Amino acid sequence: MDTSEIDAKVLESLQGTTLACSALKPISGGTVNWNYHATLVKPLENGFTEVLVKHGERHMKTRPEFKLEFLRCQIESECYKSLTHRPFTGGTGATDSFSFTVRTPEFIHFDEENLNQFLEYLPQGTTLKSYLFGDHHLTSSGPESSVSLEPQFQQLGKAIGTWLTRFVKWAAKQAELRQTVAKNAEAQRIRHWVSFLWLHDRIKEYPAILGDVKGVLEEVEQAVAAELRDERKLQVIHGDLAIGNIVLPDAPLRQHDNIPVFIVDWEMAELGVPTTDLGHVVVDLYALWMYKSIKPALWIMQGLVNAYGEVTEESAFRTALYIGSHLICLITVSDWLPADQVEEVVRHGRDIVVHAWKKDRSWFEKGELRCLFHQIA
Incomplete structure (x- = not known):
């Protein structure tokens, strides 16, 4: 799965949720995960209108042959x-x-099914x-x-x-x-x-x-x-x-x-x-x-x-x-x-x-x- 496919996958996973976004911009850098600046359709209860989305896969972003465990995402969110x-x-x-x-x-939410973490931007x-x-x-x-x-x-x-x-x-x-x-x-x-x-x-x-x-x-x-x-x-x-x-x-x-x-x-x-x-x-x-x-x-x-x-x-x-x-x-x-x-x-x-x-x-x-x-x- 290439970067554009992962971008589309993350965007689709947000649709119909309280974290649905009007814009999802990839953030450059990072060797392991995919990071995005998300502009929300509706502000959150705490007033946030934008969040950072951190998405994980079973492999490194820059070295797909290097396999990783999902546990890292769970540990980080905790x-x-x-x-x-x-x-x-x-x-x-x-x-x-x-x-x-x-x-x-600030921690906002962890979507364990899609391995998306939502954090203060x-x-x-x-x-x-x-x-x-x-x-x-x-x-x-x-x-x-x-x-x-x-x-x-x-x-x-x-x-x-x-x-x-x-x-x-x-x-x-x-x-x-x-x-x-x-x-x-x-x-x-x-x-x-x-x-x-x-x-x-x-x-x-x-x-x-x-x-x-x-x-x-x-x-x-x-x-x-x-x-x-x-x-x-x-x-x-x-x-x-x-x-x-x-x-x-x-x-x-x-x-x-x-x-x-x-x-x-x-x-x-x-x-x-x-x-x-x-x-x-x-x-x-x-x-x-x-x-x-x-x-x-x-x-x-x-x-x-x-x-x-x-x-x-x-x-x-x-x-x-x-x-x-x-x-x-x-x-x-x-x-x-x-x-x-x-x-x-x-x-x-x-x-x-x-x-x-x-x-x-x-x-x-x-x-x-x-x-x-x-x-x-």
């Missing part, structure tokens, strides 16, 4: 449903000059990844103007970090959601596979760089695998908290506006350690700063980690392990990374993993990741 009634958001303080509200989009939304690759942070030229933009990006990071730490505390108490998410063993397997098991493949690909630390990398992978077998140490996590799954308005950040930020794509929700979510969003931002020189990414990272609050030294090193391993396993195959930088990334990821495994805090204090250790409890 996460959205639970988080719609959440008692928390992430934001900035009264003394901050920029105002952000970080949350998940953020007009003119874009991912944080696309935002940072765009020119919104380059509203004027020169280093002087660039420095003046630091507060807004620090405060954006602060809002995301506040949301994440509140989510961690909230998720630890959600027994019913935990039972649901525990069924998503496939997501847990995939996350470990691409973030740690791929270390074995990278050792073979880059023996000159990783050969001497093969033993350390194997110990790290085995330790993380053992961690996943002890469910007492696990809780509900997002599982894919990449900057491509954080959505904000596609416009310059302005003072005194209340800027909404959505945390989306929960189909990888699983039982894991909270440092996975923190490490994932941090490594995405860190990589854009290190290898693309996008300074706003550094500012967001700093604001986020500072707002995350107190952590144990053990937790900080565990976050660093994730960052280093993710650099080696996944950043090396990013579509934005030039081929001539790949070995540099492998070396840097190696050094992070080795020093995190050795618990060498003094090494981290010399670089940008020192922020991980600034609030040790």
Whole structure:
């Protein structure tokens, strides 16, 4: 079934329902599912006149040969449903000059028969990844103007970090959601596979760089695998908290506006350690700063980690392990990374993993990741 057939299938499934639409516009991007901006024939009771429709199939959107289970759609809808009634958001303080509200989009309905999720739509939304690759942070030229933009990006990071730490505390108490998410063993397997098991493949690909630390990398992978077998140490996590799954308005950040930020794509929700979510969003931002020189990414990272609050030294090193391993396993195959930088990334990821495994805090204090250790409890 090609894209046009799926578009027609989704449109037909909405006819005659309270979510019937006068227009259904595909949203570009996404590798797994089909997303649409739907303009409704009649407003909903909550006043929404437009919604986001997320449609799933038994295969990936971009790789039809890669088969998927429907369970992912059910898991995601349950996460959205639970988080719609959440008692928390992430934001900035009264003394901050920029105002952000970080949350998940409101859950509206899940049509299990047609695998359509209906969620709150953020007009003119874009991912944080696309935002940072765009020119919104380059509203004027020169280093002087660039420095003046630091507060807004620090405060954006602060809002995301506040949301994440509140989510961690909230998720630890959600027994019913935990039972649901525990069924998503496939997501847990995939996350470990691409973030740690791929270390074995990278050792073979880059023996000159990783050969001497093969033993350390194997110990790290085995330790993380053992961690996943002890469910007492696990809780509900997002599982894919990449900057491509954080959505904000596609416009310059302005003072005194209340800027909404959505945390989306929960189909990888699983039982894991909270440092996975923190490490994932941090490594995405860190990589854009290190290898693309996008300074706003550094500012967001700093604001986020500072707002995350107190952590144990053990937790900080565990976050660093994730960052280093993710650099080696996944950043090396990013579509934005030039081929001539790949070995540099492998070396840097190696050094992070080795020093995190050795618990060498003094090494981290010399670089940008020192922020991980600034609030040790």
